[in-house]
Amino acid sequence: MPLNFLSDSAIHPIKRHMKKALLTAALSLSASGLAMAHPMWLLPHEFNLSGEEAEWITVDASASHTIFGVDKPLSLDKAEIIAPDGSKQRVSSYFKGHRRSVFDLQIDQPGTWKLSTQRPPVYITHYVSGKRDAEKRMFVDKLEAKKRLPDNARDVKTMLYQISTMSFITWQAPDNSVLTLKNKGLELAGPTHPSDVVAGEETEFQLFMDGKPAEDVDVELTPHGTKYRNDRQMIKIKSDKDGMVRFTPDMAGPWYLSAYLKQEINNDRADEAGHILYMTFETQLP
Amino acid sequence: MFSVLSPSVNKLIATALLASGLVLSGALQASSDQKALNIEFTLPEIASGQYQRPYVAVWIENEKGKAVKTLAVWHEDKKWLKDLRRWWRKSGRYQEEDLDGISGATRAPGTFTLNWDGTDMSGQAVSPGKYTLRLEASREHGSRTQLKQGFTLPDGQQTYRIKAGKELGPVVVQQY
Incomplete structure (x- = not known):
């Protein structure tokens, strides 16, 4: 998957030069810049609250190829918290360690809260060159690629990646205000509320692209704890013509959803857009 | 009569x-x-250095799994009510029910009797159909046990016996 090469640091010119020589090595060594390549997640320690008073919860934020295995800390400066009444707040302060970031959040309104963060949009130009048709890429948009691509570059395609991750917390009864579509980019909504997923019961999520049901979205769903089992137990499905994905989670606990949709855009800066949406949700005991 | x-x-x-x-x-x-149901159940004695009385909920669900009426909720701090996971998800979190008179403090091990009069949470008699009696107990430093018994309304006199779980002893349900 091309996402393995998403890297902020690759935009830095010195690193870009290093990249050419170290491409293979960097990939296997997980150089720090490649942190940006890992699927990112927000993992609240509580998803459903029942108390009578406002309650603090704590949230881990990291990016990793293992499910909820901390690896690369996320920057949370742009993270957004939306309360049930629609008010927005930033993460007031957080700890950024070597492997994960952590923030605490006071849930002081009944209803469903949304936590989310996104990466800045990334342009990657893929091309083939040389006698052996070596596949190469530059972290530039179409305009920049025109100036920089070698003369013998072939099969040139520029992708724009839009990546976000989210999770939901519910105090008392769930509600849908934070799930209201913004009609922009790849989005997910019910019919099953993310705070209402139950082991052994069919769950239905609907995916939307710019507000319209999104067909053929590649969706992967994986339960926590892959570290302690051999079978990843990942469910792979594609959304149907109504943007629906249906699945029955068998295991209670936190699950990780990733949804990927490629879309022709063909503008000045990119040929295609890759929309990636990650979500952490809890599958409850029946 | x-x-x-x-x-x-x-x-x-x-x-x-x-x-x-x-x-x-x-x-x-x-x-x-x-009386539609008479329910007799036991909270077992559990030898444990850190024994805390369990949180307990007893309620009725209809055929679609919707909570119809709660018969008892025994708890302390509501912060942990969510640990009665099914009851909280099906009923508690919606706070539609007047729990005065049926909620109370946690109980010590012993045998308890509850009655259901066949009404829903608004006091109306439920319509004929299939229902499930559910009992859930969750204990700090302990386990969570769910027991259930399906029944039909109306029906003749029936006696149901539910096998014990870790946190709930055997249950005898008498249907009238």
């Missing part, structure tokens, strides 16, 4: 009485005393 009638019949009679102006306190009394 009312106790042998199905709840819906009882409701009809109550309505008829109200309509005809023959509101007798005895008739209304009979209505609310009507």
